[in-house]
Amino acid sequence: MNITLRVWRQPNAETEGRMVTYGVENVSEHMSFLEMLDVLNERLTLEGDDPIAFDHDCREGICGQCGVVIDGQPHGPLQTTTCQLHMRSFADGAVIDVEPWRAEPFPVIKDLVVDRGAFDRIIQAGGYISVPTGSAPDAHATPVPKTDADMAFDAATCIACGACVAACPNGSAMLFTAAKVTHLNLLPQGQPERYSRVAGMVAQHDEEGFGGCTNIGECTAVCPKGIPFETISFLNRDLLGSLIKGNR
Amino acid sequence: MATVSLTPAKKAARSTVALKALMAVTGLIMLGYLIAHMYGNLKVFSGRASFDNYAHHLRDIGEPVLPHTGLLWIIRVVLLVSVILHAYAAIALWRRARVARGGTKRYVSPKARRGVQRSYASFTMRWGGVIIALFVIYHLLHLTANVIAPGGAAGSPYQRVVNGFQIWWVVLSYTIAMIAVGLHLRHGTWSALTTLGANTSAAARRRINALAYVVAAVITIGFLLPPFGILLGLVK
Incomplete structure (x- = not known):
């Protein structure tokens, strides 16, 4: 499938950000959303462009590191983490908006990464x-x-x-x-x-x-x-x- | 850090949650008053004598323990304090929220502006509250002070009501205000009870939401019956 991404690009906390449009071709519907971003980032790197910064770690939905606002909705259209969202949740030819979490106490560090x-x-x-740690108490003690x-x-x-x-x-x-x-x-x-x-x-x-x-x-x-x-x-x-x- | 020396009780008292609880309690006080007010209004259907006697009786409830119009003044003071505290809490939380969400333009994407599951009523709380406050001033000038007297001023409370609501635009203005009140109560009743800790399970959530719908519908319809009864000539 081919999609169009509109991604929030912001070089650092001090600089104003803006939405930048990228076409991504030959996306497998089995890719996770983050893998799709990886593919785009590889291309951007080869083209000498700055890759899109985003937080991620375990990629199995248990660490809480990843998370971007997709089409105005945190973690996108499914109630799951961004890493567990797959491209099959989007239609071929879709235009997808990707933005960082927005809140005053979560300042943007770069692109999609917030503090x-x-x-x-x-x-x-x-x-x-x-409580001081020690040896584990018996499970039935409390x-x-x-x-x-x-x-x-x-x-x-x-x-x-x-x-x-x-x-x-x-x-x-x-x-x-x-x-x-x-x-x-x-x-x-x-x-x-x-x-x-x-x-x-x-x-x-x-x-x-x-x-x-x-x-x-x-x-x-x-x-x-x-x-x-x-x-x-x-x-x-x-x-x-x-x-x-x-x-x- | 400045807050280190505060006891938990003092920290709690200064929190947004305490401010919300204040808004919840004052809101429920005003809801209680609305129910009593609606009961009085509906007496218009039992005729002039019944309605006017009820209006006069409100002035001598509690005599001789309370002075003449004593209870009325107690209610007025409690309501005024409630309105002021409710508005104070609302404005303080509104300003905080505006900054916290990162300004009015939050997400560039226009695709989820209506949210995921939020109710229409939840969008109307703040501006709806302002509309209701302005309406209350208009309403007091109309039927309490009778300074605004479309259809003619009158000494009899019954006559004031009938004179006013024979005019279509008076009924329309009250209808708009009552819809704002209904929407405010739909989310407000739910939110007040949740803030005070009643949302304890999915089943409790369903019950509170059902109650909020019933409260909103009963108050809105109950208040609109007399104006429409008069406009349609059922009450003369």
């Missing part, structure tokens, strides 16, 4: 449990109700790709923050820091300049891991709880 350091700082503000374990695990599958922010009309990172809070606050190990965690992570979320959540749900609709919408209500409950119980 997601804001997520790291939200994690540093409480996305952990403060019983966890099945429903809590299931929901905590669903939340823990967040790979921090940032698609939720890129999709949110408010540029909010509430789904990401809520996934991390829900994951730890549902489990016994998370209880000692329950309220300082949620308050600290939300404070850092706001500090980074992310917007507030208006419960529109675009985030969960594009999330490649299907992080449940209810994690945000879970975060809200704990945040409001910390107003009363968070005085230490």
Whole structure:
């Protein structure tokens, strides 16, 4: 198949970017979206052009590195990571728009690569449990109700790709923050820091300049891991709880 | 970092989530008032005496514990405070969101401007809120102060209502405002309950959304029955 790409090209953070059009011929429908970009980049390199910069790592949908906005939708038309999106999802002759995540706390570094350091700082503000590591405890030493374990695990599958922010009309990172809070606050190990965690992570979320959540749900609709919408209500409950119980 | 010394409670109180909760609670207070207001309006169908007696009764509810018009003033103060806090939270979050999303022109691609699954109502919240605020001023000048009196001013509340809603453009202006209110309540009811923590599962989500549709429909239709009843000559 032959396609036309309109790609956001921006040499660095300081320079203005623009959309540049490239024709890509003889694309196999079995290629992933990133492999198609690899093919284009090989050609650009041979032609002495600067290859298109994009983040990627595992290419099996588990690391959270890749992610671009395809036709206005984070990760494109399927609810999966960009690396797991294949060219068969597009029609022959399609014109495909490719842009970086857009949000004030995610500045563009180059082309399609953005700085997601804001997520790291939200994690540093409480996305952990403060216990010394040692030998692994017995698996049955701390019983966890099945429903809590299931929901905590669903939340823990967040790979921090940032698609939720890129999709949110408010540029909010509430789904990401809520996934991390829900994951730890549902489990016994998370209880000692329950309220300082949620308050600290939300404070850092706001500090980074992310917007507030208006419960529109675009985030969960594009999330490649299907992080449940209810994690945000879970975060809200704990945040409001910390107003009363968070005085230490 | 400046926030290091704050307790979790203080950090939480300054967060966008607390601001959203404030918006949710004040919104629900106003929704409660709308339901009571709609109940009063519908008395227009039981005639002049019933409607005017109800309007006068509102002034002496609670006497002698409360002074004359005491409850009315309590309601007015609570509503005014709610409106101010609701608007304050909305404007603060609106400004934050505008910056956070990277300006008004976000993606060059025009292909997903309507989003993936978002409701039409969710697009109307901010400007719809402004329209509703302007309508409330117009409505108070019309039927409370009677400064604007299309169809003629009157001492009787019943007569004021009937005089006004015999005119098609008055009914039209109220209809537009009630549609804005309906859309605001469709997303607002859902969003308020979710912000306060009620969205606990897919089933809960379906229930809250169904409730939001019912609330929006009942309020919109309930408020439009009297104006259309009068316009069509069912109430004279």
